[in-house]
Amino acid sequence: SAVISQKPSRDICQRGTSLTIQCQVDSQVTMMFWYRQQPGQSLTLIATANQGSEATYESGFVIDKFPISRPNLTFSTLTVSNMSPEDSSIYLCSAPGGDTEAFFGQGTRLTVV
Amino acid sequence: AQTVTQSQPEMSVQEAETVTLSCTYDTSESDYYLFWYKQPPSRQMILVIRQEAYKQQNATENRFSVNFQKAAKSFSLKISDSQLGDAAMYFCAYRSVRAWEYGNKLVFGAGTILRVKS
Numbered sequence: 001s002a003v004i005s006q007k008p009s010r011d012i013c014q015r016g017t018s019l020t021i022q023c024q025v026d027s028q029v030t031m032m033f034w035y036r037q038q039p040g041q042s043l044t045l046i047a048t049a050n051q052g053s054e055a056t057y058e059s060g061f062v063i064d065k066f067p068i069s070r071p072n073l074t075f076s077t078l079t080v081s082n083m084s085p086e087d088s089s090i091y092l093c094s095a096p097g098g099d100t101e102a103f104f105g106q107g108t109r110l111t112v113v
Numbered sequence: 114a115q116t117v118t119q120s121q122p123e124m125s126v127q128e129a130e131t132v133t134l135s136c137t138y139d140t141s142e143s144d145y146y147l148f149w150y151k152q153p154p155s156r157q158m159i160l161v162i163r164q165e166a167y168k169q170q171n172a173t174e175n176r177f178s179v180n181f182q183k184a185a186k187s188f189s190l191k192i193s194d195s196q197l198g199d200a201a202m203y204f205c206a207y208r209s210v211r212a213w214e215y216g217n218k219l220v221f222g223a224g225t226i227l228r229v230k231s
Contacts, residue, residue: 033218042204042221043158090156096217101148101163102208107156 002027002097006105013083013112020079021108023093028073033102034066037090046091049076083112115140115207119222126195127230133180134190134225136205142166146208147181148219149190153201161203164188192227200229 003026013019023032031050035043046066047055055068069077080087093105116139126132138147149161164172164181171179176196180189192199205222 031217042223043219044221045218048218092156092158094158094219101160102217102219103160104158107158109156 002029002095002103004093004095004103004105006093006108008108009106010109011111013110015084015112017083018079018081019083019110020077021091021093022077023075023095023105025074025095029095030073031096032070032076033094034068034076034078035092035094037092037107039089043092046078080110083110085112088112115142115145115209115220117205117207117220117222119205119225121225122223123226123228125228125230126192126199128197129194131191131193132195132227134192134203134205134227136188136190136222138186138188138205138207138222140186140207140209142209142211144210146210147179147188148206148208149177149179149188150204150206150221151199151201152204152224158204162190195229197229197231200227202226 005024034046036046037043045058046061047057049055049068049070051070051073067079088111090107090109092107094102097103118137145166147164151159151161162172162174162177171181176193178191202224204224206219208219
């Protein structure tokens with residue numbers, strides 16, 4: 001199994017600012033995933049991050065708003081840029097573990113005021 | 114595209130009793146993976162159980178078992194002897210085996226809040 005450390009666990013930010021969320025995996029993984037979970041709702045995939053290449057974004061998400069870095073096989077960051085109250089959500093990173101399952105970070109609860 | 118539907122926004126169960134959470138999905142693939150994840154208030158996503166579509170036998174993990182009906186595209190979760198610690202949001206999720214096309218990304222249902230009464 002993989003252990004994923006995600007930080008910060010929560011933050012309150014002013015609108016117009018940016019927040020960078022970090023995820024560290026205790027083993028090397030080819031892909032990492034970033035999800036958004038809006039209040040009371042399900043998880044929506046933002047993007048898939050592969051090491052050494054640009055992230056692949058899902059429909060409705062753009063790189064300028066959610067830039068992602070993947071400098072090595074154990075680490076990734078997601079930045080939420082130019083935040084507005086609509087960006088208030090839980091953000092989770094994930095990595096595959098073995099052939100089938102996925103492991104998740106603890107989540108970052110973001111509140112934009 | 115694959116979709117996952119959980120039609121029960123909220124369920125309640127008495128401690129020590131059994132509850133079943135429903136999940137249906139839509140896919141044109143014949144092989145895939147299905148999962149139930151639990152998300153307690155701590156926000157940590159915890160894998161409860163998984164099922165490979167090519168396996169006819171229903172998966173079980175201690176008090177948790179699934180009823181996998183491939184033809185009906187149904188994947189329900191049964192929790193026996195419910196405990197207070199089972200209270201959480203439960204998500205049904207689908208993953209394609211076609212990693213070269215879809216990566217390992219999961220498609221989640223909307224979730225079911227499970228409340229356990231003492």
